[in-house]
Amino acid sequence: MNELKGRSLVSITDYTKEEIIHILDMAEEFEKNQRQQILNGYVISSLFFEPSTRTRLSFESAVQYLGGSVIGFASADTSSVRKGESLKDTILTVSNYSDLIIMRNPMDGSARYASEVSPVPIINAGDGANQHPTQCLLDLYSIRKTQGSLDNIHIAMIGDLKYGRTVHSLVQALTLFGATFHFVSPESLKMPSSVKTWVKKAGLEYHQYTDIMDIMPIADILYMTRIQAERFPDPLEYEKVKNLYILENSMLAPSKDTMRVLHPLPRVNEITEDVDDNPKAYYFQQAKNGVYVRQALLAAILGLK
């Protein structure tokens, strides 16, 4: 599939269902055979205008497993942005030094803009509160790997569904595969109506809950997110709900044997550490899958596979 070659990835909706499946298939190959020197002689820019642990390191690890080199910065403080350089100028300059640019930037829409001014492809590693498509792809990879298929799964999303960009992209992507959605959140952090509209338009079902235990026996995937205190206008309201969305090991008892717990990480306290030893906990493996998926993207976009 050559159409991915040279194309930026800004938003998960930039890819068709077939293109998503193609990337996941490629990622599976990289999981089997991770060290391949196909990026030998290639230079990849990694521009992180704001901090990140997993995304930056897993991208850089993906480049290096493939034999490529990485240049870039891990915070805006160490780049010319601090001197007031525009994003356009930074991108045009860096594109002279590399074959592809991986970028995280706090401005919403910055990745789309960068992809329009850059002569080399851009991979969006998060643009503010907007999109984080590689997280979405690794979520899909993890779901497919643990459930055997992406088709018709029952996915429960828990926590902050209003502001969590990962859950929004994941809903958007899963509508392509016919999922049933179970949204569990406090009243004030419910899934936005725009997201529910995508589900309805796709002819699929969603259900809303406030009690996490309601979905325990039906879910194939439990997708946990963090509830942040600063999202609540009233601190009292946060105090009331904060403990309702903490997953403890004992709560997993009624769940299916094949059910897996996913979390985009970092977690703070929403999954207690006793869950980590339960075979249903999959979030660290999920983070590992990020490397395979990013290897696949690099290979596909550079046209090396």
Next chain:
Amino acid sequence: MDNKRKELKVSAIRNGTVIDHIPSEKSFQVINILNLANYKNQIYFGTGLDSSKLGKKGIIKISDKYFEDEEISKIALVAPKATLIEITDYEVTKKEKIDFPEEVSKIVKCFNPKCVTNIQDITTKFTVVSDHKGEVKLACHYCEKTMSKENIDFF
């Protein structure tokens, strides 16, 4: 006869453009977005006029002015049911219903303060979409946020 009298409530122009069927409450907004306060030639306008379609309507007649597509897009966003009539030597030379454009560029600000277009010097671009209730909204090409008509802020 009645029709004739109604027309004459706002004087005729020799050359220029008439914007008719503006919802009454939008009349002043149309004047503002087109920056007509600074226009040097003759402008006649009326608002609160009886209209069989709108109940009350506004009408603006601008001498020696023909609008560019960008300006017509602005009118469409404020008064989507308006009619645009071009006049040459007192004759109607063109009459069209204003319709929503598929895309809106340059003229509207994104309502999201964190959008890259509000932080850097970048031309805005929106796709005109409708939500599940059929209401027209603008989706920002960059930050992907969707804003309703009430949030539209013109440059």
